[in-house]
Amino acid sequence: MTRSQILNDGGVAPDDPAGDTPTNQEPLAPALAVNVRLHVNGAQHAVHVSARVTLLDWLRDDLRLTGTKKGCNEGACGACTVLVNGRRMNSCLMLVAQCDGSEVTTIEGLAGPDGHLHPVQQAFIDCDAFQCGYCTPGQVLSAVACIQEGHTRSPEEVREWMSGNLCRCSAYPQITSAVLAAAEGKV
Amino acid sequence: MHPFAYARPHDEAQAVALVAEPGSTIIAGGTELLNWLRLGITRPDNIIDIGRLPDRANIGLEDGFLTLGALATLNQIGEHPTVGEHARVLGQACLLAASAQVRNRATIGGNVLQRTRCAYFRAAEPLPWACNKRAPGTGCPARHAMNDEHAIFGWTDDCVAVHPSDPLVALAALDADVDLVSPEGARRLPVGKLHLAQQEAKAIGHDPATQETVLRHDEMITGYRVPLLPGARSAYLKVRERQSYAYALATAAAVVQMDGDTIQSIRVALGSVAQRPWRLLRAETSLPGNRLSADTVREAVQWDLDEARPLSGNAYKVRLARNTAVRAIMAAVES
Ligand SMILES: Cc1cc2nc3c(=O)[nH]c(=O)nc-3n(C[C@H](O)[C@H](O)[C@H](O)COP(=O)(O)OP(=O)(O)OC[C@H]3O[C@@H](n4cnc5c(N)ncnc54)[C@H](O)[C@@H]3O)c2cc1C
Ligand code: SF4
Ligand code: FES
Ligand code: FES
Numbered sequence: 001m002t003r004s005q006i007l008n009d010g011g012v013a014p015d016d017p018a019g020d021t022p023t024n025q026e027p028l029a030p031a032l033a034v035n036v037r038l039h040v041n042g043a044q045h046a047v048h049v050s051a052r053v054t055l056l057d058w059l060r061d062d063l064r065l066t067g068t069k070k071g072c073n074e075g076a077c078g079a080c081t082v083l084v085n086g087r088r089m090n091s092c093l094m095l096v097a098q099c100d101g102s103e104v105t106t107i108e109g110l111a112g113p114d115g116h117l118h119p120v121q122q123a124f125i126d127c128d129a130f131q132c133g134y135c136t137p138g139q140v141l142s143a144v145a146c147i148q149e150g151h152t153r154s155p156e157e158v159r160e161w162m163s164g165n166l167c168r169c170s171a172y173p174q175i176t177s178a179v180l181a182a183a184e185g186k187v
Numbered sequence: 188m189h190p191f192a193y194a195r196p197h198d199e200a201q202a203v204a205l206v207a208e209p210g211s212t213i214i215a216g217g218t219e220l221l222n223w224l225r226l227g228i229t230r231p232d233n234i235i236d237i238g239r240l241p242d243r244a245n246i247g248l249e250d251g252f253l254t255l256g257a258l259a260t261l262n263q264i265g266e267h268p269t270v271g272e273h274a275r276v277l278g279q280a281c282l283l284a285a286s287a288q289v290r291n292r293a294t295i296g297g298n299v300l301q302r303t304r305c306a307y308f309r310a311a312e313p314l315p316w317a318c319n320k321r322a323p324g325t326g327c328p329a330r331h332a333m334n335d336e337h338a339i340f341g342w343t344d345d346c347v348a349v350h351p352s353d354p355l356v357a358l359a360a361l362d363a364d365v366d367l368v369s370p371e372g373a374r375r376l377p378v379g380k381l382h383l384a385q386q387e388a389k390a391i392g393h394d395p396a397t398q399e400t401v402l403r404h405d406e407m408i409t410g411y412r413v414p415l416l417p418g419a420r421s422a423y424l425k426v427r428e429r430q431s432y433a434y435a436l437a438t439a440a441a442v443v444q445m446d447g448d449t450i451q452s453i454r455v456a457l458g459s460v461a462q463r464p465w466r467l468l469r470a471e472t473s474l475p476g477n478r479l480s481a482d483t484v485r486e487a488v489q490w491d492l493d494e495a496r497p498l499s500g501n502a503y504k505v506r507l508a509r510n511t512a513v514r515a516i517m518a519a520v521e522s
């Protein structure tokens with residue numbers, strides 16, 4: 001491999017299940033911009049991005065998926081929560097470069113193709129689980145993961161495992177009810 | 188964020204070589220590093236992503252030890268049945284840290300290298316005030332001002348910050364070792380010897396505010412091993428200003444072996460009271476052989492806390508730490 005190939009490759013050894021990129025055993029040169037392949041809400045993207053771009057900024061500014069919110073930009077509020085390979089994560093605390101080969105789900109990807117709401121979205125409506133709505137996309141994605149993880153055996157457990165999502169309108173009791181309702185399949 | 192170059196090595200040998208380059212910094216989960224980059228706490232030229240190195244997220248049992256790869260996340264450790272069985276205190280400490288989503292990324296390698304939450308330290312550039320950790324020689328405003336969450340042990344006038352980690356406190360009480368690798372080879376240290384209190388850094392001729400660990404720049408943490416103690420019971424207690432999702436005011440990790448009603452061996456570490464986990468060595472030597480009672484335990488723990496040097500705003504921590512330690516010990520025995 002030549003130096004320019006390595007540089008153009010973005011210094012990244014991609015996860016390559018299809019095997020169409022040769023495995024590089026040479027030391028990789030760090031690069032300012034990297035090639036990243038990932039799926040967002042089922043759609044594949046192959047992009048060349050600056051190494052310092054966070055997943056949150058890329059989703060909002062490049063893909064225009066503005067449902068994912070920026071609250072604190074430091075991991076503290078949970079407004080930016082998305083699912084990465086099925087697990088909830090703060091998109092402000094990850095580089096797009098770290099997401100190479102990943103499947104990302106944002107709030108825009110939850111409803112069915114016909115617009116039918118995801119049960120957790122419906123539960124939030126039924127339980128009145130938001131006021132201004134700014135924290136809601138993050139709450140909903142966090143709740144989807146929380147239910148899947150099985151951390152919904154009691155209201156206390158839901159509150160503990162949803163504590164990474166702050167709500168300045170303080171809709172916490174309704175959020176807890178919505179998570180429990182969705183978990184029990186009452187939607 | 189200052190521009191930087193990024194590389195993701197395939198294997199440990201490549202990672203070690205890249206990390207050793209001047210200007211390189213490791214990223215594992217990134218939950219701490221990305222915040223430093225935003226605040227201007229560090230300005231690396233190269234970021235080396237070790238997040239997908241093979242086999243480094245493993246958790247298992249090996250020759251009388253519980254082993255943890257550096258890339259295991261706090262949720263993976265916290266929810267692992269083997270950890271629950273052999274090192275309950277560590278599982279509890281992991282699950283009491285941060286939030287469910289942060290714990291999905293936060294690795295146990297990066298966790299012990301997180302830095303203080305001191306609000307003066309965590310300000311964005313340009314720094315609006317002095318801070319010896321950020322700008323050496325400028326002074327320590329916390330020494331006489333906002334210091335209610337700061338140290339009661341080990342500090343100097345140069346810096347009174349504490350280490351905020353929860354898992355580190357449990358690892359210290361468990362007498363865990365940390366495994367390191369660099370171009371010069373591998374070495375193993377007791378976790379309790381990884382960090383330096385300000386007084387300790389000063390005693391060996393280093394800058395007390397900035398020399399926080401004995402780690403060299405080219406060293407990478409590969410994992411930890413926790414010795415299995417037969418019949419040991421353990422517990423972690425974390426006291427915060429709110430019920431969940433907050434850094435600690437004080438924490439305690441206790442590991443106790445009982446012989447009937449009698450304490451056979453005991454190890455206790457306090458967290459968020461110093462720049463490293465603070466083992467209660469007087470209690471650990473005086474308690475074995477005694478019958479367990481809250482009074483006996485309180486008296487022994489108090490003896491260690493008599494050594495505390497509270498600051499203008501944190502005298503409350505001395506009593507809080509004592510009571511946290513006593514409760515953690517009692518909770519361990521009752522577990
Ligand atoms: C909102 C929020 C709340 C939090 N609350 C808590 C809490 O209550 N309790 C608690 O304990 N923690 C808490 N944390 C801290 C969190 O646990 C740490 O940020 C995390 O564990 C760091 O791991 P990481 O893999 O993300 O590290 P990174 O951000 O990737 O790295 C952190 C540092 O460690 C270095 N590093 C990483 N891995 C290695 C390695 N293997 N070898 C050598 N160097 C390495 C990096 O170079 C960097 O200097 C919180 C964090 C956030 C954002
Ligand atoms: S305690 Fe340490 S980190 Fe905080 S202001 Fe003082 S020198 Fe800076
Ligand atoms: S914007 Fe990511 S946690 Fe607040
Ligand atoms: S609904 Fe307003 S912040 Fe939660």
